[in-house]
Amino acid sequence: MEPSWSLHLLSEILSAFSTDDPENLRNVVNRVAESVDAEVAAMISLDGITSGIGLAAEERICLEVLASSRPSTVTIAAGTLHTYWAPLRGSDTLVVGRLDAPFDLEERSLLRAMARSIELCLFMLDAISAEREARCDLLSSQRLLDERLAQLKESEERLLRVMQGTNDGWWDWDLQTNMCFLSQRWIEMMGGDKAKESLHQGFWFDRIRPSQRDDFERKLRQTLSSQDAPSFEQETELLCDDGAWLPVLVRGTASRDEGGCAIRFSGTILDISDRKKSEKEVHKLAYYDALTNLYNRRGLLDEIGLSVARCQADHNRLAVLMIDLDRFKKLNDTRGHAAGDQMLQVVAKRLKNGVRSRDTVARLGGDEFVVLLNALSSDLTAAQLSAERVARSLLARLNRPYELESGPSNHTASIGVAVLDEYSTNTDELMQHADVALYDAKAGGRAMVRLFDPEMKLAVTQRAVLEQRLRGAIDHQELKLFYQGIVDQDRKLCGAEALIRWPRSGKSWIAPDQFIPVAEESGLIHQLGSWGLRQVAGLISQWQGRMCDSFRFSLNLSATQFLHPDFLAHTLDQLDQFNIGGQWLKFEITEETVLDDLSKAAERMNKLRDRGIEFALDDFGKGYSSLSYLRQLPFSDVKIDKSYIANFLTNRNDAAILKAILSLCKTMGISLVAEGIETEEQWQQLRLDGCDRFQGFMFSVPREPGRDPESLLN
Numbered sequence: 001m002e003p004s005w006s007l008h009l010l011s012e013i014l015s016a017f018s019t020d021d022p023e024n025l026r027n028v029v030n031r032v033a034e035s036v037d038a039e040v041a042a043m044i045s046l047d048g049i050t051s052g053i054g055l056a057a058e059e060r061i062c063l064e065v066l067a068s069s070r071p072s073t074v075t076i077a078a079g080t081l082h083t084y085w086a087p088l089r090g091s092d093t094l095v096v097g098r099l100d101a102p103f104d105l106e107e108r109s110l111l112r113a114m115a116r117s118i119e120l121c122l123f124m125l126d127a128i129s130a131e132r133e134a135r136c137d138l139l140s141s142q143r144l145l146d147e148r149l150a151q152l153k154e155s156e157e158r159l160l161r162v163m164q165g166t167n168d169g170w171w172d173w174d175l176q177t178n179m180c181f182l183s184q185r186w187i188e189m190m191g192g193d194k195a196k197e198s199l200h201q202g203f204w205f206d207r208i209r210p211s212q213r214d215d216f217e218r219k220l221r222q223t224l225s226s227q228d229a230p231s232f233e234q235e236t237e238l239l240c241d242d243g244a245w246l247p248v249l250v251r252g253t254a255s256r257d258e259g260g261c262a263i264r265f266s267g268t269i270l271d272i273s274d275r276k277k278s279e280k281e282v283h284k285l286a287y288y289d290a291l292t293n294l295y296n297r298r299g300l301l302d303e304i305g306l307s308v309a310r311c312q313a314d315h316n317r318l319a320v321l322m323i324d325l326d327r328f329k330k331l332n333d334t335r336g337h338a339a340g341d342q343m344l345q346v347v348a349k350r351l352k353n354g355v356r357s358r359d360t361v362a363r364l365g366g367d368e369f370v371v372l373l374n375a376l377s378s379d380l381t382a383a384q385l386s387a388e389r390v391a392r393s394l395l396a397r398l399n400r401p402y403e404l405e406s407g408p409s410n411h412t413a414s415i416g417v418a419v420l421d422e423y424s425t426n427t428d429e430l431m432q433h434a435d436v437a438l439y440d441a442k443a444g445g446r447a448m449v450r451l452f453d454p455e456m457k458l459a460v461t462q463r464a465v466l467e468q469r470l471r472g473a474i475d476h477q478e479l480k481l482f483y484q485g486i487v488d489q490d491r492k493l494c495g496a497e498a499l500i501r502w503p504r505s506g507k508s509w510i511a512p513d514q515f516i517p518v519a520e521e522s523g524l525i526h527q528l529g530s531w532g533l534r535q536v537a538g539l540i541s542q543w544q545g546r547m548c549d550s551f552r553f554s555l556n557l558s559a560t561q562f563l564h565p566d567f568l569a570h571t572l573d574q575l576d577q578f579n580i581g582g583q584w585l586k587f588e589i590t591e592e593t594v595l596d597d598l599s600k601a602a603e604r605m606n607k608l609r610d611r612g613i614e615f616a617l618d619d620f621g622k623g624y625s626s627l628s629y630l631r632q633l634p635f636s637d638v639k640i641d642k643s644y645i646a647n648f649l650t651n652r653n654d655a656a657i658l659k660a661i662l663s664l665c666k667t668m669g670i671s672l673v674a675e676g677i678e679t680e681e682q683w684q685q686l687r688l689d690g691c692d693r694f695q696g697f698m699f700s701v702p703r704e705p706g707r708d709p710e711s712l713l714n
Contacts, residue, residue, distance in 0.1 A: 140626065171204070173223075174264055178202050189248075189271060191241035203265075209237040209245060212378055216250075224254055224262040230297070231268065241438040248275045291341055292348035295362035300370055303360050304427045304606060307374050310486035311420055316378045317389035320424075321371040321394070322416040322434035323351070326446045327595070331409060333563045334597030339406040346404075347413075350397045370434070383419050384451060391415045391449045401446065412447035414438055423454055436460045443517070465520050466510075473502060475525055481535040484556070485700030485712035486673065488692050494693060495586070497554040498536055499702045520560045529561050530574065534586070537578035539705055546708045552586040554616065556647055559593040568604050575611060582612030589640065590618050591629060598632050605634050616673065621657065630668055637693075642676025645696075649681060662690050 140164055170184030173179075182198040190207070191422045192198075208216050216236050223232040227383060232252040236550040237245040252267025287299030304320065311318050325347065332340040344367065353665060360372040373390060376383040416438030425428045433452040441450040450456075473479055479502055486495040502510040519525040536553045561567060575582060587608070594601035605615050616637035617629060621644055630638070640661060648654040665672045674686050677696030686694065700712050 006122050049225075078609050085297075123379065127461070134650070158587060168270050170268045171266065173203055173265040175265060177572045180204065186269060189240075189246065189269065190238065191244075207238040209239070212236045220252075220265075223252075227256065227260050228255070232265075235272065238269070242420075245452055245493065245699070247272050279700075289363040292345055294348050294352075294369075295360060297362070297364050298445070300360065300362035300364070300372070301427055301431075303362075304372060304430060306460045307360075307372060308420065308426060308430075310374075314375070317376045317380065317383040317420045318381065318430075319373040319376060319390075319417055319419045320430045320436040321373065321387065321391050322418075322431075322433040323369040323371065323398070324414050324438055324442065325367035325398070326412045326414060326442075327559075327592075328411065330559065330563050331411070332597075333565055334600040335404075335409075338405050339409075342404050342406075343409065345409070346402055347398060350400075351394060354397050370431075380419065380421055384417075386450060387417050387419055388451055391417050395447070395449055414441040414446050415449045415450065416441055418452040424452070433457070439463075459578055462517060466515060467522050467524075470502075470515050470518060470522075470524060474524065474531070478502065478504070479531070480704060481532055482702040483553075483700075483704040483705050483712050484695060485709075486695045487699050487713075488693055489687055489691075491699070492548075493713060494548065494550050495552045495554060496700075496709070496712055497556075497588070497695065498532055500532060516558070520558050523560075524561050525558055526564070529557070530570075533580070534578055537580045540580060540584050542705075542707075543709055547584075551584070551709065552614065553584055554586045554588050556588045556618065557593070559590070562587075562593045562601075562604070563591055568607060571608065582608070585612075586614045586637070588616045588618040591620075591622075594629060594633060598629070602633050609634055621661065630664070630670065635670060637671045637673050639673045639675055639695075643684060645674055645676045645686075649685065659689060666690060 050327075069281070123518040124155065157666045167185065169189045170183045171186055172181045176203065180200040180203055182200055182204070187193065187198055205213060216234055219234055220232060223229045230253065232250070234250050234256075235247065236250060237247050240246050249270040249272050250267065251270070251601060254262040255266070257263050287296060287302070288294065289296045304318075325343075328340065328343070331343060345361070347367075347369065348361065348363065349373060355361060355371055355373070358374050360374070362370045362372070364370055371390075371394065373387055375568055376386050395413055397416055398411070402411060407680050416434045416436065417432050418424050418433035418437060424433045436456045437450040437452040440456045441448045443459075444450065482499045482501045484499060485493050486497065488494045500512060500516075502512075502515055504510065516525070519528055527557040529558060532555060536555065564570075574580075609615070614636040615634060616634045616639055617633075618639050619641045620638045622641040629635070638661070640658065644654050644658050648658045662672055671692040672690075673693045673695060674682075674691045675695040677683050677686070677698050678695050678700065682696075683694055683698060698714075699712055703712065705711060
């Protein structure tokens, strides 16, 4: 039984005793007896005071008030009295009334007083209990609050450590007061005193770069006004105290009230200078040439695409100038790549200085450059004239001598021009047509400017078809090596020149001057050279013992072959592989082959001479005809260009030049070979003038070899 329930029960009993109605008292006692199990006792202790209420289940009822520290059991005539403890103060023992006699007025008054005292005690007990419960709740709430405050402090400290670790600056903008708190790191990033924090009036829009401010504010307003945009993120640049611009990544989150309206905006700024620098470096690697710092192919194509769109919008035109350096590979092969790189840097500088700031210069790779001329006249003819004028000006700049660390060098360039028109309407077509025009410039003799014409494209297509056919001819062994005999003054066979031919069954033959340039450009010339040397080796073996000791096979070497870095080693390997004696061979090269680096050419020629191979200077008189070639290089023969032979009998100038060459060669101990002799008069006069050997249709028509050398003669 709970204590409060016991006290209420006692109060009800005392109230019943105070009445004059014994039946009512008996009913109360019976109800109490039914509610209380006489065999159960409950004990409570409060403030160290213990007291008891005794209730007999039979004839008598007794109320005891004890001051003992433990419950007591009192034996009454009717049976055992069980004690129930309640907070009641009083004398040691108090017996109130009996059932067999009614209470008098004094007793009833005393009982009512006791009932009121007990009721007051009950009220005070309830109040004390409520107070203590409230105090316990308050203590519990205080402990919970302290725990929450400790957790909040720990969270704040953790957040502060994280913010310090991330090196971000942060802010907190109160949208209701329009005050913005700026952290120490934020101020430090702007160049201020890092020991200070700041309370700023309004947001820091004034720090944002003006060109970016409108877009920043627009996106921020969208974030604050829309509940669907929980966060804000934007890259921008902020003005530092020293006037510099700091690239930052701004991240923020809006706090909202119950109605969804933004009331705070908090976030961070992250310094992304290093990332921007890395992105710039990556962009530079992707779009710029590392050697010249010009646009590369990717950057150029993007720029042309943008320029085409601008021209179409502004109703004007642009032009693409495709530039290629003539004989640049020779410089790389003879002086090394360091000299080649230096020259490319000089070319880039000359091109940049030769165009307007609105124009673009790019390097596609190797020795190929492109100039993009923007904002030309809307009139096609005027635009073409302007583009050609600029191209010729650039050509003059590029044709000037180059002072390199390895020594001076002379080079020319070829330029192809394509103007935006009905044939060239986009980036791909402009680049393709400029390349076609460049190819035409090279095919026309180099060092010139060519404007694209639709007919050029047909020629390029035909050349591509020819290259494909040539590859097939090599694979299917359709090519043949013909030989034209060379005779001495006694008209005796002393050598033969190997000449490659391309016969086609049932079709006209393809002339060497058509497919040899294609072979040089495509690199097939190296395969042809190896094939030709193998054919000569077989013929030497076949004619062994039938040739005079001075007999030599002459093979033409192109500049592409002779200047190749592997030419010397490859040739020596072939001599060993085919078991060819060098005393049977003579290589014919032109002035163009040795033009750029005489010392390098002399080194290669001397190493081959050590194996018995001789060299002849072919087409002498056709080009520069510099005497330094004959003085510095180990030539055994000079072959006079056939143009002098054709006219020297009727042209006094040609005759004089021819006699001068003959005299010079005799003085230097060099044999002179006249090629292109077709008449008896030419031969007889050249014999009288002192020419050593002769070649031409008069003696031998190029043909396939027979069983012996004499089969070559007419």
